[in-house]
Amino acid sequence: MTDARFDQKYKEHLQRKIKDLKDKHDAVILAHNYQRDEVQEIADITGDSYALAVAATKVKQKVIVFCGVSFMAESAAILNPDKTVLLPVAEAGCPLAEMITVEKLRLKKNEYPEAAVVCYVNTSASVKAESDICCTSSNAIKVVKSMKEEKIIFVPDKNLGRYVREHVPEKELILWDGYCVTHQRLTREMVEKTKKLCPNALFLAHPECRKEVLELADYTGSTAGIVNYVKDSNHKEFIIGTEKGIIYKLQADSPDKKFYLPTDNFICANMKLTTLGWVARSLEQMVYHVTVPEDIADKARKALERMIAVK
Ligand code: CIZ
Numbered sequence: 001m002t003d004a005r006f007d008q009k010y011k012e013h014l015q016r017k018i019k020d021l022k023d024k025h026d027a028v029i030l031a032h033n034y035q036r037d038e039v040q041e042i043a044d045i046t047g048d049s050y051a052l053a054v055a056a057t058k059v060k061q062k063v064i065v066f067c068g069v070s071f072m073a074e075s076a077a078i079l080n081p082d083k084t085v086l087l088p089v090a091e092a093g094c095p096l097a098e099m100i101t102v103e104k105l106r107l108k109k110n111e112y113p114e115a116a117v118v119c120y121v122n123t124s125a126s127v128k129a130e131s132d133i134c135c136t137s138s139n140a141i142k143v144v145k146s147m148k149e150e151k152i153i154f155v156p157d158k159n160l161g162r163y164v165r166e167h168v169p170e171k172e173l174i175l176w177d178g179y180c181v182t183h184q185r186l187t188r189e190m191v192e193k194t195k196k197l198c199p200n201a202l203f204l205a206h207p208e209c210r211k212e213v214l215e216l217a218d219y220t221g222s223t224a225g226i227v228n229y230v231k232d233s234n235h236k237e238f239i240i241g242t243e244k245g246i247i248y249k250l251q252a253d254s255p256d257k258k259f260y261l262p263t264d265n266f267i268c269a270n271m272k273l274t275t276l277g278w279v280a281r282s283l284e285q286m287v288y289h290v291t292v293p294e295d296i297a298d299k300a301r302k303a304l305e306r307m308i309a310v311k
Pocket of ligand 1 (some may be wrong): 033047048049050121122136137138206221222223224290
């Protein structure tokens with residue numbers, strides 16, 4: 001048997017095994033848009049963190065296997081205290097979420113006591129608990145507009161914060177110095193080079209990209225925004241300014257369209273830690289059970305639910 005045929009057989013074996021384990025344990029699989037293709041294939045629901053946070057509140061199953069990174073599984077656990085939430089790889093974290101601590105946020109709040117705190121969902125439960133409201137890249141502009149306070153401490157992504165500031169000039173945004181290490185890798189030169197190679201393609205960028213990159217974008221939005229933009233567009237070619245995993249959904253929705261990445265290195269290493277093997281192990285051994293201390297969960301839930309209520 002060739003290596004490729006063996007890999008395919010092994011993949012199918014693991015996917016069958018996961019399906020059986022899911023039935024046995026009354027589980028549902030949620031997968032982020034940046035997960036490996038074969039993990040998105042076995043997911044019951046895929047989406048960005050906003051869609052997954054909302055979906056998590058509606059699932060009927062007892063067990064939620066969250067294929068993503070730790071802050072996402074934490075949010076699902078906070079919103080669903082009665083369910084068992086599993087993260088297949090305990091080490092799947094988010095460097096951006098680690099760029100802020102509760103202690104440092106408290107110092108910033110003391111500096112600006114009149115300001116409200118809007119935290120990006122890419123934060124720990126403790127930072128959410130210290131914030132007034134959460135946001136995702138899908139709803140950050142709406143969330144900031146919904147605040148009655150004029151001054152907003154926006155944490156921790158400075159690129160997303162800058163993008164929101166441009167769209168909500170009536171608010172004063174105090175930005176944190178954090179960034180997504182994956183999106184920060186993309187430079188203006190990489191995009192310009194790809195545009196020259198693909199002159200008919202539109203460039204779609206995620207707001208976690210640098211300002212100089214967003215200046216080149218034909219459209220800026222979250223992964224959900226990019227997916228919808230491509231579906232509705234008459235264009236046939238797109239340069240994608242976000243993590244590679246999104247191509248799976250784009251290509252599945254629009255098999256007739258072409259997608260190009262401006263760099264082969266547009267990969268979030270943490271998102272790619274989750275493999276089919278770890279998902280199967282997660283269900284076999286019920287690991288890793290994500291829990292959040294009740295006092296923190298209660299406060300963080302308010303920030304998440306307030307976000308979900310923003311229309
Ligand atoms: O909000 C999310 O899920 C992230 C991290 C990116 C996106 O736009 O989906």
